[in-house]
Amino acid sequence: MKKQISDKQITLGVCYYPEHWPEELWDDDYRRMKEMGFSIVRMGEFAWSIFEPEEGRFSFELFDRAVDAAHRHGLQVILGTPTATPPAWLTHRYPEVLNVSKHGVVYRHGLRRHNNYSSPVYRELCARITRRMAEHYHAHPAVVGWQIDNELNCESNVFYSDADHTAFREWAQRKYGTLERLNHAWGTVFWSQTYTDWEQVYLPRPNPADDTPNPHQALDEKRFISDITISFAKVQADILREAAPRQWITTNGLFGHIDNHRMTEQLLDFISYDSYPTFGTIYPDGGTRPLLDRKWSLNLSNVRSISRNFCIMEQQSGAGGWVNRMELAMPRPGQMRLWTYQSIAHGADSVVYFRWRTATVGTEIYWHGLNDYSNRPNRRTREAARIGEELARIGSSLVGKKNRAEAAILQSYDNAWDGELDIWHGPLTGRSVIEWFKAFQYRHIPVDMLNLSGYTTLAELQRYKLLVYPHPAVLTDEHAELLKRYTHAGGTVVFGCRTGYKDSNGHCRLGQPLPGPVADLVGITVEDFTKISGIIPAPSLRWTEGGTDLGDIHAELFNDILTVQSSSVEVVAAYASDYYEGEPALTRNAYGEGAAWYFGAAFSEPVAAEIIRRSGLQSPLAPLCELPEQVELAIREDERQAAAFLLNYGSSAAELRFKSPVKDWLSGAVLEGDYSLEPYGVIVLDLDSLDL
Template sequence: MKKLVAADRFELGVCYYPEHWPEEMWEDDYRRMVETGFTIVRMGEFAWSIFEPEEGVYQFELFDLAIDLAYRHGLKVVLGTPTATPPAWLTERYPEVLNVTYEGVTLQHGMRRHYNYSSPKYRELCARIAAQLAAHYGNHPGVTGWQIDNELNCEISEFYSESDHKSFRKWLQDKYGSLEKLNEAWGAVFWNQSYTNWSQVFLPRPTPVPRQPNPHQALDEKRFISDNTISFAKNQADIIRAAAPDQWVTTNGLFGHLDSHQMSDELLDFFSYDSYPQFSSIHTDPGERNPLGDRSWSLSLSVVRSISPNFCIMEQQSGPGGWVNRMDMPSPKPGQMRLWTYQSIAHGADMVLYFRWRTATMGNEIYWHGLNDYHNQPNRRVREAARIGQELAASGQEIIGTRAEATVAILRDYDNEWDGEYDVWHGPFMWQSNKEWFKALQRQHIPSDIVYLGGATTVEELARYQVLVYPHPAIMTDETAVLLDEYVQQGGKLIFGCRTGYKDKRGHCYMRPFPGAARQLCGVTVEEFTVVKGTRRPTFISWTEAPEALTGADAFNDILHVEEDSVEVMATYASDYYKGKPAVTRNLRGKGEVWYYGAVFNEEAATRIIGALNLRSPAEHWLELPSEVELQIRQGESASLTFLLNYSEEPAVISLKEQRTDLLTGESISGTYSMEGFGVLVLK
């Protein structure tokens, strides 16, 4: 049975690195942490050479002192296995553990994550250090849980060492059983790529056209990396569970080429995430219209919630962020750190640790600021954290265990994400449409979930939602189509975008009219299609209910042909040679309906469909909100909590038709109320 994120109280804490600071500073640090309202600290994830200064020689004195002292101050400790940073003695003695780039360059000691998951020697050494740590701290009353490694697949998520090629070959042998089946799956007859011996099979390697591998090989590569990463983490999880059965196990991050849902289901008590909302602000596409900025981080948090409904934030942004030469994020304005903390909580966090207690004075992260600055003097970020600590000490018990509520879900799956990294004919579209749908729902205060479809997904899981949006699932099996049809027949509303359903699980195109496996669901076929670029000028869509209200038909156009009498044309193309042809259709099927949108979604089009579906905010009957305020609901057995988050620096005026109490202050609120800039309310 999985352990809870927080059982008795909301856990608020901070990341701390005792090896970075003189021992005489620890006592004061811990004292001030407790005064700030912290209950938990994370440490140890980068300290391998301290635990094992030379092979087979282990020393625990430094962390014994640090953990014992934290425990005496009433602080719980999360201990990381230090395998993200193999020490210099290890990589010098066993260079085969090092990762290798696509081009064949060996990555050397000097940063972090310079190892590969496949090396038998590295796995052996990781198992050994994990076993030593678990045996030593598995019964320590101050150690509450474990973080495996750190940010698996961060920095780099491709692996081309000799061990990786061998492991990939073995993975393929287990998957396909024979070269005949491998050649069929990879379409190897094309360009004469057929294999006659397993020794000829490798991960993708440099080709005459750079980064141009067989697309089916590239898809299997991503599947292999995910399975291999999970296998690497499992070695440590199994060791820790055997030696420390009363302590929980998690890992942090949300990075590429890793099925985090499978990993969490099989290995972890709950998932952990590192939340840095300013990443979304500084990396916004300059051409994007009406961006959400740091509010768009809620989309990432929705993904985390799909893995673990209640989760831990192992690193919450607390200051300006950046390495010496990259990621130069500005300082949060007064109130923003609190806003971002409650953003994480609104989406399901029952534990939040800030990164970090004090800004490092050396290394690549000297500009990745923590709560305390180098000078260690009081500052506004520490005061803001103390305010949050006081609030959660009083109200956190009512928050933990409640779960986010939504009636709309955006569907994703790993096969399409991984295939879409290489296939530009559908991959970029998914990310745009996800973002645009999320923006449209956010601005109308309609909470939404992210749901990842997999082989174990049931119709009961999908039936919780009134509406499912599955923007561009190029890969769709007949089994998935049957599952989605069950959902629709029972009354669900399903929305597809262009490029739906035309590939099988191998990434081969069906020899069927598009949308392939989804044809019966949609009741239409694709008469013709085109990318919208170059000589193909941007096109527009005219909606039947409001012909004058044109919206852009972005990036790709499927020209539709109605096949069933149950299909209604909701919009047509308003320009180009296919003017007047169906662009958006709705098929009434069973008790439900299936929409097909022939382009890549934008916010305006998503808003039109939301209106046609008569979707409304769940708080519409008692609450009026301006667009800059996010609404998120967490529901428990006996309580419903409505989180309101103002992402504007300016006050936001809201109107309550019914009286509510702010959980954080105890204040009763009704009528017109002005939220402060970057303000937060938790209404019950």
């Protein structure tokens, strides 16, 4: 049975690095943490050279004193296994543990994550330090849990050492059994790539067109990296389960080329995430009306798809940046509180700020924490103390509650990994997911992310009235059948262009009209298609009848030209320009008790909004209040109680109107009529007395 983060209270904490600070500061630091309402600290994840200063010589004295001091102050401790930062003695003595670029450049000591996961020596040394730490701290009353490694696949999520090529060859042999099956899966008949001996099989290597590997081999490369990463984490998880059975296990981050759903299900008690919302402001999405820090609600929805309740292991508390990159702005007054409740609103039962004090040395001297170099109180520490006081009052009413949503955006790892290389569908998904998320967000309709895997059940899909699967190029017959059953039973499913044209090997389907296995579900076929690029403009759209006047709308990035195949299909919009003017662009097919939509382009917010409107979805708080676009709505509930979070992402006040009186848990006030929510303000509504 999986362990919980906490079953009594939303916990608040901070990342702490006792090895960075004079020991005479520790007690004062811990005292102030407790005064701010913190109950937990994370430490140890970068301290291998302290725990094992020489090979085979272990030293726990420093962290024993640090953990004991935390315990004296009533703080719980999360320990990280330090395997993201192999010490210099290790990489010098065993250079085979180092990661290598595709072009053969060896990544040397001096940063972090310069190791590979495939080296038997590295696995052995990681297992040893994990076991020694687990055996040493398994009974310590302060230690409640373990973080495996730190941000698996951060910095680099591809691996090309000799050990990786060997491991990939063995992985492929286990998967396919014979070279005949491998050659078929990788389509090696093309360009005379056929393999005749297993020793010829490698991970993708440099070639005359270096960004163009065999696409089927490249898809398997991502699957291999995921498997080898999970097996690396499993070595540590198995040791921790055995040696420290009463403590929970997690790992942090959602980085590339890991099936985090499978890893969490098989190894962890829950997933943890590192939340830095101002990344959304320095790398905004490419569409209109960018979400900025609000985009992190999409990321958190994805975390929630892995663990319904999770931990934020690093919550942004200051400006961010290494000495040479990533210039994250300082949170404005109120934003840190907003982001904390953003995390909690989306399912976090524990929030740990990064970090207690800004480092004075090293690569992250500009990655600011709660305390600055001066170590004096500041507005961020005061804001954190306010959050601590609030959660002390209401945290027990929120912990364990699940999120309510009637819509979900579907995704799959195979599509994401295949789309990294395939520009004929990969970029479409990123654009469409953002635009759909905007459409739900600005209409105050909570939405989940849902991973479609071989284990997804019909019951999981039927939690939702509306499913959006924007561009599933890789679509198996099994998933197609599942979506048909969902729709036939009364659900609504929405597809975009490029749906269903590849099988699980990434082969384009022969002899089957597009959109492949869901052609009968959507009631159309794709007669023609074109990528919108260069001098080719995106054609405009025209609603056939009854469409909301949404101005000039275009069918962007890619166009499927559709042919209606069923009398149950309604053409909702047509192309209004180019050689396919007048041809169907957006269709709706009645299928059993439900409906299946198909849009022959990348989605824009107006198109998504019209589908939402015609599907009958509305905000669950529509009977209670009127909300402006700048306010997000999220609902957490259990069988006893429900709470609605209203989050103002605007730098100006948001004007709300309540149609019925309702209590705000944070202020204790009863809200009715017009209400002005301050910039970056938060309200948590008690929905118990309302029939919503």
